[in-house]
Amino acid sequence: MTIEQIYTGCLAQGAYYITSNGEAAIIDPLREIQPYMDRLAKDKVKLKYIFETHFHADFVSGHVDLSRKTGAPIVYGPNAACEFKCVSAKDEQVFELGDIKIKVLHTPGHTMESTSFLLIDENGKDHALFSGDTLFIGDVGRPDLAQTLVEDLTQEKLASYLFDSLRHKIMPLSDDLIVYPSHGAGSACGKNMSKETTDTLGNQKATNYALRADMTKEEFTKELLDGLGLPPAYFPQNVMLNIQGYASLDSIIEKSNKALTPQEFEMLANQSEAVILDVRHEDDFVKGHIPNAIFIGIQGNFAPWVGALLGNVNQEILIVTPENKEEETITRLSRVGFDHVLGYLKGGIAAWEQAGFETDSIVSILPEQFAKEMTAESLIVDARKPSEFEAEHVENALNIPLDTINSNFSMVPKNDDFYLHCAGGYRSVIMASILKSRGFHNLINVEKGIVGIRNTNVKLTHFVCPSTIK
Structure with a gap:
């Protein structure tokens, strides 16, 4: 028996490859198969078998393509109503795989079809739990996603189901069971996930806030929902793609991997409503880019930011990429359902400039220059998450988290120059590109973000835990 976790960092997602005596199963595969x-x-x-723990919201699974090419059945737990051929297994149904068994544990709460899969080894011993989005390391799945598809299914009802699933299905299992979740830190499917991607169930019982033995259902619901932000706009669309099926990735790459001359690129940009998406490094984008292009660098958490900020998976896109990164960009866009790439700029920004087309840039300064220029009256926008801002920020800064910018343009200073920063420089350039595309040109990006600012004499405000105040 072998178990391999195939972890994709930019999605903070874990797929699993299991073999026993000549047979294999894959749990929660990515779209590129x-x-x-x-x-x-x-x-x-x-x-x-292809096992799916639930209808994923944050990425498009590879289940349909994998089944097409191998003939293996797609297995969900109870309540899974697929619009393609699949098995909706019964609770506690057992599937044999070589010399091992995989048992279905219906664990609703994150969604109603959410299921964990218990692996029973060759000796009949419970060995591992593939917990999907029901149980993470340090957290549990958010209970507010399925309500977008079922009208009377509130997040409070789902939290109640999740409490029961954890108490009655998972917590009674052996402490030495290995927990393999679908996500880790960085995923929007939970709020407090660990950077660790696996653990023992016993350690989770001892350390995970949601598994406290003395916790009431009311306490669980309150803690689970506290501080839970709105889910990204693309989540319901990804759910529907996972329920209904989708075009094969091979066909998406074939139609999208199209080299466009600068003239063709410019003509398509003018004739369509396509977004120009520049995926190069932020340092390159700052120096020169196509006017109104949106920057989301492929080296960061690319696909989740595309989903969160572009929102509509049917959005047409024209891409500007580093050399030889065209197919990778198209593939990574498809992971979150963005299948409508019209083509890429052949020769990149250098070809654009050589063709005589206009470029734009972003005023960007080092933290040391920021420290010299900044005064008590300076306007400063911090693009980090509220939790990051509360822990440490420049005194008098305004917090506008990047994922909220599309609904918070009214908060951005309109008439005066302002400084913009994040943690390390990636998110602030994304926000700067969005603001410039909306006509805000009065911004100054601070390179290296708060990491660089810490090394200057700029005064920072730090959060002090109330328990430490004397």
Whole structure:
């Protein structure tokens, strides 16, 4: 028996590849399935099952394409109403895989079809729990996603279901069970996930706030919902793609991986409502970019930021990429359902400039220059999350988290110059590009963000935990 966690950092997502005696199962596969196909061929094993813990909201699964190419059935837990051929398994149904067994544990709460899969080894011992978005390391799944699809299903009802699932299905299991969740820190499917991607159930019982033995359902619901922000706009759209099915990734790459001359690129930009998405490094974007282009660098948490900020998966996109990163960009966009790339700029920004087309830039300064220029009257916008801002920020700064910018343009200073920063420079350039596309040109980006500002004499305000105040 082998178990391999295939972790994709930019999505903070874990897929699982399991083999036993010539047979394999894959749990929660990513949309690009060729690596799985290659691995199956290399190991000379047959894919017997594709298990899905739930209808994912934050990415498009590879279940449909993988089933098409291998013939393996797609297995969900109870309540899963697929619009393609799938198995909606019964609670406690057992699937045999080589010399091991995988048992279905229906664990509703994150969504109503949410299911955990218990792996029973060759000796009949409970070995591992693939907990999906029901149980994370340090957290549990947010209970406000399924309510967008079912009118009378409130987040309070889902929290109640989740409490019961954890208490009656998961917590009675053995402490030495290995927990393999679908996500880790950085995912929007929870609020307090650990950077660790696996743990023992016993340690989670001892450390995870949601598994406290003396916790009442009311206390659980209150703590779970406290500080839970709105889910990204693209989440319901990804759910529907996972329920209904989608075009094959091969066909998406074939139609989207189209080289466009600067003239063709400019003509398409003018004739369509396509967003120009520049995925190069922020330092390159700052120096020169196509006017009104949106920056989201491929080296960061690319796909989740695209989903959160562009919102509509049907949005047409024209891409500007580093050399030889065109197919990777298209693939990573498809992970979150953005399948409508019209093509890429052949030769990149250098070709654009050589063709005589106009470029724009962002005024950007080092933290040391910011420290020299800043006064008590300076306007400063901090693009980080509220929790980051509360822990430490420049005195008198205004917090406008990047993921809220599309609904908070009225908060941005209109008439006076202002400084803009984040933690390290990635998010502030994303926000700067969005603001410039909306006509805000009075901004000055602070490179290296708060990390760089810490090394200057700029005064920072730090949060002090009430328990430490004497």
